[in-house]
Amino acid sequence: MSTTPEAILALLTERIRSTVNEDWIQDFEIGLETRFNDDLELESIEFVKIADAIQAHYGNQLGIIAWLSGKSIHELIGLSVGDLVDYIHGALQPQAA
Amino acid sequence: MSLGQGAPVLMLHGLANGNMATWFSGYASPLSAQRQVLLYDQRGHGGSTLPKRGFDLDSQADDLVAVLDHYGLGQRPVDVVGHSMGALVALHHALRTPSKVRRLVLVDAPMPAREFVAPSLLGAGSPEVLSDYIDSHLAAVAGLGGRRKERLRQRLTALFFETSLVQDVLRMDAEPEAALQALQVPTLLVYGRHSPCVAAGRQLARLLPNAQLVLLDCGHYIPEEAPAALRTQLERFLEVPQVVAPQLAEAA
Known part of the structure; x- marks a missing residue:
């Protein structure tokens, strides 16, 4: 399973689109600078669903404790897509091939 | 979950x-x-x-x-x-x-x-009053605007006026x-x-x-x-x- 920042961004983008699931998001350009709060106006429950989908995708490779713990949902929604990519990348434990 | x-x-x-x-x-x-x-x-x-x-x-x-x-x-x-x-x-x-x-x-x-x-639910006696309340309180407190506020409005309007919620809470x-x-x-x-x-x-x-x-x-x-x-x-x-x-x- 690829854990490069590019692969994480692609996964995240796909999850954002499928979770929001409205017409506008399908054509909306999502990049590292995109902000969940200001640009996507994501609802807190949508962020939870995206986080859960990412966790499910990476399974035990991703320590959810490491990347979400203790942060309020408002702090998380205040992140950019790039911030979240970095968090996920940092929390992914390298596994032997 | x-x-x-x-x-x-x-x-x-x-x-x-x-x-x-x-x-x-x-x-x-x-x-x-x-x-x-x-x-x-x-x-x-x-x-x-x-x-x-x-x-x-x-x-x-x-x-x-x-x-x-x-x-x-x-x-x-x-x-x-x-x-x-x-x-x-x-x-x-x-x-x-x-x-x-x-x-x-x-x-x-x-x-x-x-x-x-119940009083706060009854206070939202009509979709218009609820809508004002969302603008003045809920959305303001949570810092919501635009899309999220509209979705909250839709959800709460449906919850308050299309379900038995208010009657259930009154009981x-x-x-x-x-x-x-x-x-x-x-x-x-x-x-x-x-x-x-x-x-x-x-x-x-x-x-x-x-x-x-x-x-x-x-x-x-x-x-x-x-x-x-x-x-x-x-x-x-x-x-x-x-x-x-x-x-x-x-x-x-």
Whole structure:
């Protein structure tokens, strides 16, 4: 399973689109600078669903404790897509091939 | 949603603007280092469907049991944490089947709801009044604009005016005193010092034989208003040593 920042961004983008699931998001350009709060106006429950989908995708490779713990949902929604990519990348434990 | 492994904790959110996000990152994630934490969107909330009826405590406690059964936990005692309406559901579940509840945490439980909750629901007497309230209070407090405010408006309008919610809450009396006095489940009552519901906390503390009341310096929305203090109380009462998250590199 690829854990490069590019692969994480692609996964995240796909999850954002499928979770929001409205017409506008399908054509909306999502990049590292995109902000969940200001640009996507994501609802807190949508962020939870995206986080859960990412966790499910990476399974035990991703320590959810490491990347979400203790942060309020408002702090998380205040992140950019790039911030979240970095968090996920940092929390992914390298596994032997 | 189930996070982590260990002795199970089920967490219930409050009415109207609550959903799994109430507990998810600030509480459920850290607790899941040592416990299995279960979250769900209660009926009519978050990603759950909006049924026309069934917002009474019996139906909602049935939902809770269905979730536990889904995760194969229906036959053992679990810790149950609830905020506001979620706390009333948790308490109702404990009174119906005390053997299925290991410990109970009631966060600003507004008992009786017909007194503490109904006025604010009735205050939103029409979709227009509700809409104004969302603009002036809810959205302002949560810093919502645009798309999120519209979605909240749609959801609450449907919940308030297309379901039996308001009628169900109007019928929600206090739990019978004798039943409360007989409930031996260890219970933590966490209330906001400035919450309109604090009298309910004092009443429950008086009646429940195995309860402790903790007042925090906040209002009703304790999970959002006093996250550090509430988390400390939960970890203390549920005997979960605090876990410090591994330090991550700061985002560049």
